[in-house]
Amino acid sequence: MAAQEGVPTSAGSELRAALGSCRSAVLGIAAFSGLINVLSLTGSLYMLEVYDRVLPGRSVSTLAGLTIIAALLFVFQGVLEVFRGRMLVRIGNQIDWRVGDRIYDLVVRLPLRSRGSGDGLQPVRDVDTIRSVISGLGLPALFDLPWLPFYLAICFAFHPLIGATALGGALVLVILTLLTDRLSRQSVQRASGYATARNRLAEASRRNAEVLIAMSMSSRFLARWRKLGDDHRRQQRIANDISGGFGVAGRILRMMLQSAVLGVGAYLVIQQEASGGIIIASSILTGRALAPVDLAIGNWKNFIAAFQSWQRLNGLMAALPVSAGKLPLPAPARSLVVDKLSVSAPASEKVLVADVSFHLKAGSGLGIVGASGSGKSSLVRALVGAWRPLRGVIRLDGASLDQWSADALGDHIGYLPQDVELFEGTIAENIARFAPDASMESVLAAASAAGIHQLIVSLPDGYNTEIGEQGAMLSAGQRQRVALARALFGNPFLVVLDEPNSNLDIEGEEALTRAILGVRARGGIVVIVAHRSSALVAVDFVMTMLHGRQQAFGPKEEVASLVARREAAPAAPFKVVVPQPAASP
The missing domain is CATH 1.20.1560.10 (ABC transporter type 1, transmembrane domain)
Structure with missing residues (x-):
């Protein structure tokens, strides 16, 4: 502000x-x-x-x-x-x-x-x-x-x-x-x-x-x-x-x-x-x-x-006082660290996420899975700075999120919420996050990264199509894909996607997979919440959650094997696997 x-x-x-x-x-x-x-x-x-x-x-x-x-x-x-x-x-x-x-x-x-x-x-x-x-x-x-x-x-x-x-x-x-x-x-x-x-x-x-x-x-x-x-x-x-x-x-x-x-x-x-x-x-x-x-x-x-x-x-x-001025920090490029994070809803004392810890390096992709109400969406709201941690800390390249100003932090984060909301205006304006000085090249790059360029140019007015209030002129799947392009705009370091494939068809899911791989290839970090396993194809780490607590975290194959053993032997105790994080480069 x-x-x-x-x-x-x-x-x-x-x-x-x-x-x-x-x-x-x-x-x-x-x-x-x-x-x-x-x-x-x-x-x-x-x-x-x-x-x-x-x-x-x-x-x-x-x-x-x-x-x-x-x-x-x-x-x-x-x-x-x-x-x-x-x-x-x-x-x-x-x-x-x-x-x-x-x-x-x-x-x-x-x-x-x-x-x-x-x-x-x-x-x-x-x-x-x-x-x-x-x-x-x-x-x-x-x-x-x-x-x-x-x-x-x-x-x-x-x-x-x-x-x-x-x-x-x-x-x-x-x-x-x-x-x-x-x-x-x-x-x-x-x-x-x-x-x-x-x-x-x-x-x-x-x-x-x-x-x-x-x-x-x-x-x-x-x-x-x-x-x-x-x-x-x-x-x-x-x-x-x-x-x-x-x-x-x-x-x-x-x-x-x-x-x-x-x-x-x-x-x-x-x-x-x-x-x-x-x-x-x-x-x-x-x-x-x-x-x-x-x-x-x-x-x-x-x-x-x-x-x-x-x-x-x-x-x-x-x-809600005005935030104090923050000194500019270098753009994050190395790591995301979550240390003993607990989260509650605004103005609530009920803990929705408790003692979550993990470490991701540049180029990593994390899939968060768990039953409904397990705290996945609450966790990602804290990751993008929308909700303040109750305890613990989230760090980008060693700096906690509260060391960044809201505008500076937003330039390095891409977020696709579970309930997609677009704003009245053109498709180009929504993808560009309504930045007045956004170049058309950056808008085209974000649309291409989200695999939605051909869909946009097929519309009568292309990128200048007015989508109406809350994107009413677009279908649910189209809104989700435009919101994905908005999340990718400006090549943010941390991209957080909450149920990004809930309204996508097969073509949309393929585009989503390519988008996640593209973020990882350029050295970004992707965190994705998903119920459908197709959304986890492009990630290399998986974390499972239950009742707001981290149950397992590690390479995708190891966690999948652990979950399979748990389902095969329900009477056996469920061991929490939290690998030691690798040293930051």
Whole structure:
């Protein structure tokens, strides 16, 4: 992952640093908010002057001058509000840009470091939520709230009774805000959880549409979809009812308070303690002072959602920090050593592979065999660096895998997983691993090594054939062979193939055998997991596994003989054969 320049790597600080990069813009918004709130006095002061100066003096020229000044101030206030809104949009985009690479990194690494029980795209949705709230209409209210005491002070300056009335209303609105937060926070959190579960179910159903339709399972999953939808809508309704109810209560209270201020002002005028202009000015001023509180209550549900998204992202970034920079190492060319390796699934304590050790030199081919669930696929996921070892170490030319950066290590590894996944794009792009600078010669070489060149050129658009999402335009066997070419692209030193012949015909298996021999001939190492013995023709070593443990390892003929003796005499103890590794050249 190529991090954006300047993005910090310390856990838990990346979002704060992204927001800190906008510090000058935030200060500018705060300054604009101050000017906007001062200019918001224009209407109140205009009415005060009209009632107390213009009307008693019957001066048209004074009225015209005040009107022109007020109009200019209103225009200036509008310009400032437009600029403030645009700056908030840009702050949201800046934060998105600053953490965008990290979000993609989290999406890619999260399935390899967790149980995969959550929504894999939740980090993307979280950063979208944060950006939309920052760019929305609710955040300016938070910048205006600190000016509430300023407005109340002016109300007290008009008359203590007017100030006390406005202060009482403000306290009630603050209490409403706190109640909104307390009562809606849990519902917003639950609604988010149900939305995540529903998205996960929808994605699983999309991937397995053929199974759902063919086996009449769609109606059963539809029932689960409905239940999740009902639960999600119920929690959303509760949160919206609370937020909307308190929002309406706040607006009604604000209107009542404005009328109350008018009534108090009228009383003060009757008592000859205030002028008529103060009645109108204080009413307008009170409404303006409490408007941010009203707006904040109405948007509180969004604020809670953004806060929860911020917490989730902080937690994920802390759990999956940016990898420290690694010094470049020479390309491996001599050996693969696995020493007392134990492997568990991400975020699991169950050991799937225990104490596996073997040593392969350049030009070797290893076939791993064993019953289903014996740990073969778990082992090869560790060999390619997808899963971290629980214990033990894997070394290429003496350097453990964690000494390599992910990009550097990937250049030296070719991997064909058991469940083949291709990406939307052309065949050439998939073979080239979407490297932007890949030469056509290297693509042709990988396709030829996989024995798929003739098949590709027989397609209408050849190497430029668009294969669609997940390679939907190709058959299962074609996808597997394209994925084999992708694994061979760039002549990687270690090529790991997990069930590479599961969808191949006889011609495909012959091409696979030639590909394995080709890797060995150029000095590479091949590790292949297979149930069908035809895939083991081109290897010289075999390892058997049972219940996650290495049962035998050695030259293919010796292990085959050992297995044959075991099957012929099941009562005899099964001796584990682990030859001493030869010295590395």
